Amino acid sequence: MRFEESDQATAKALELDPALAESYNIRGISHYQRQLYDEALRLFEGYIAALPTLEKERIATGHSNRGNVLSCLNRVQEAIEAYKTAIASAPRSPRTYNTRIFLSDLYAGQSQFNEATEALNGLLALAPNYADAWYKRGVVRIQMGNPEGALEDFKTAVSTPRQFSQGLEASAYQDIQAEWYILEDVIENKSVLSKEPEDGDAFAMRALARIYYSKVDNRIAEIEKARKDLEQADSMLKGKTDQEATTFRIYYASNTIVVFQAGSGEFDKALKTKRLALRYPPSPEARFGMIFEAIQLVLGGYQSSTSDADKKKYIDQCFEFLNLAHELGFKNWQGLAELPAYQPLHSDPRWAEFLEKIK
Structure with a gap:
């Protein structure tokens, strides 16, 4: 009926x-x-x-x-x-x-x-x-x-x-x-919380463990410590690791940190964390997902910004990530031109150029 x-x-x-x-x-x-x-x-x-x-x-x-x-x-x-x-x-x-x-x-x-x-x-x-x-x-x-x-x-x-x-x-x-x-x-690796990591892989493990063992009353502090652990892991690994588990640990830890940072309106910090994670994608498919998550963060920063200079900075980053996805071989662009989220890009000359490039 x-x-x-x-x-x-x-x-x-x-x-x-x-x-x-x-x-x-x-x-x-x-x-x-x-x-x-x-x-x-x-x-x-x-x-x-x-x-x-x-x-x-x-x-x-x-x-x-x-x-x-x-x-x-x-x-x-x-x-x-x-x-x-x-x-x-x-x-x-x-x-x-x-x-x-x-x-x-x-x-x-x-x-x-x-x-x-x-x-x-x-x-x-x-x-x-x-x-x-x-x-x-x-x-x-x-x-x-x-x-x-x-x-x-x-x-x-x-x-x-x-x-x-x-x-x-x-x-x-x-x-x-x-x-x-x-x-x-x-x-299995809870013990990493009670000792100082010796290498980048161990710092990545500790970052993830900090997040999952954090309690409600100390979560903010533990997420900040996890962020610092990820940065230390990155400074030691320099974008390379032969440990597949490490790429997943960085991926999952960074996701939680990014959600927390973006939820607090700290889009620049969230983008910095996402860029770090993009150096260690667990798979090609995950990399594309991470790129488009970065674009959503950029658009969130754009919407929250009040100055023209900041808005331009976010627009530039949006095109940077779109072009990165294209260069890496992303194919499923159908419907992009109609998505309301991308409305801020429409007045930029690079938008028409990009749409032409992905035809």
Whole structure:
């Protein structure tokens, strides 16, 4: 049924019987799916108000749906309270399983990792074979600086008889596969944190270990130490290493550092870190990805700059990276001219020249 037909049908039902609770819920979902959040919120609140007090599971559904809308409106604390109310309404119901995961996600987004873990622990006590919860707790444990716990949770998530929800399975397996090697690496080499590295490869290892063992209260300091370790590794390696593991360690450590720096608005520092990492690409495909990540950093710096001189500096770097990708043989340029992110380049004569070159 189309959205319009659904709205008409449920609106008519409410007109005939304003207490028909499910019509509020159906209309709320319709508006939520169309990102009409204010109206969706009103409808979900109407749904909750129209329900008999004994309808605990449906009340839980209403509060969970309300929490979803509040989350989309970035009213995070209200969303947290809505999810908690949903869980309290039907604490053992499977209807609240995903609500507990949504609650954990919001807590983690606020760096409230203990609360995020508690939400997932409650879910695992009810549904120990729910792989989504093991995976999510593993992710939280990485953020808490507990690689050993994270790896154990990932191992449990992918073991029989546990099963993922269909919507999460593919991305969860991809994330677990990517993190598994790193977690094993930092756990095996944890001792590097207690001794002075002797060569560039060891400095790269320590940079990665610092990041994965950093706690919430010392993360800023540890990421800065990891950045210095990467610079020391680079000064000793001079762009060359025969250790394949080192290229991956630099790649993953630099990614985390860059995200932190860019998130703090330090685009020049992030670009410096990305340029360092580009000297040690783990694969040709990864190198192209790193180049386009550098371009996104450049464009972020451009958007945040206020002086014409700074804007020109970022535009110059953008063309530098575009030309580098072309020189290295990147082929998939389809749609580049239409991408809104590249709008700042359109008035520069080099843009037309570049588009002609990649035809």
